Amino acid sequence: xxxxxxxxxxxxxxxxxxxxxxxxxxxxxxxxxxxxxxxxxxxxxxxxxxxxxxxxxxxxxxxxxxxxxxxxxxxxxxxxxxxxxxxxxxxxxxxxxxxxxxxxxxxxxxxxxx
Amino acid sequence: xxxxxxxxxxxxxxxxxxxxxxxxxxxxxxxxxxxxxxxxxxxxxxxxxxxxxxxxxxxxxxxxxxxxxxxxxxxxxxxxxxxxxxxxxxxxxxxxxxxxxxxxxxxxx
Numbered sequence: 001x002x003x004x005x006x007x008x009x010x011x012x013x014x015x016x017x018x019x020x021x022x023x024x025x026x027x028x029x030x031x032x033x034x035x036x037x038x039x040x041x042x043x044x045x046x047x048x049x050x051x052x053x054x055x056x057x058x059x060x061x062x063x064x065x066x067x068x069x070x071x072x073x074x075x076x077x078x079x080x081x082x083x084x085x086x087x088x089x090x091x092x093x094x095x096x097x098x099x100x101x102x103x104x105x106x107x108x109x110x111x112x113x114x
Numbered sequence: 115x116x117x118x119x120x121x122x123x124x125x126x127x128x129x130x131x132x133x134x135x136x137x138x139x140x141x142x143x144x145x146x147x148x149x150x151x152x153x154x155x156x157x158x159x160x161x162x163x164x165x166x167x168x169x170x171x172x173x174x175x176x177x178x179x180x181x182x183x184x185x186x187x188x189x190x191x192x193x194x195x196x197x198x199x200x201x202x203x204x205x206x207x208x209x210x211x212x213x214x215x216x217x218x219x220x221x222x223x
Contacts, residue, residue: 004156031209041124041215042213042215043157043213050209050211064133094209099162099205099208100162103147105156105157106156109156110154
């Protein structure tokens with residue numbers, strides 16, 4: 001089945017220790033997104049790739065970086081995680097950018113910072 | 115900025131109907147989405163409205179009034195598996211979705 005896969009599902013890291021979250025997709029979609037969702041809050045878009053073009057949201061901290069080495073994979077790097085970065089990180093894809101394009105989400109990675 | 119409001123929680127009985135309201139104030143409007151999110155899982159797509167009116171899809175219907183900045187999601191014949199958070203999201207450009215905080219629906223037997 002075509003899908004959006006995130007690994008790991010749960011990640012524990014230490015304060016200040018770099019961590020990388022992984023997302024892959026078999027949908028062959030052009031656009032990939034990373035969202036941060038804190039408990040009982042709305043998902044917040046961090047950045048997205050349209051093909052190889054990286055688009056950062058204005059209020060995304062510099063601590064968050066992303067890489068998309070190919071169509072299928074996208075990584076979220078947190079350079080120095082703080083306690084406030086503990087959250088669910090959701091990867092999503094869409095076929096194209098456009099008003100009616102649906103975003104399809106992966107199962108998320110829950111990050112715990114000790 | 116974007117402002118999307120929906121109630122925090124709703125409770126209903128199995129077999130009943132529940133209506134989840136969403137109001138929005140955004141800089142642009144290119145459609146409104148509803149997603150269902152079970153605890154600890156990813157949001158899954160339910161519906162998309164870009165024109166005024168009602169879209170019906172099985173037990174779930176979604177309504178939009180652009181002039182009022184208002185939408186609702188109607189869940190009919192509630193089942194226990196419908197217990198979840200329901201997220202309203204507005205697209206104001208080509209790609210960005212701005213989400214509400216979600217409405218947690220609890221279905222009681």
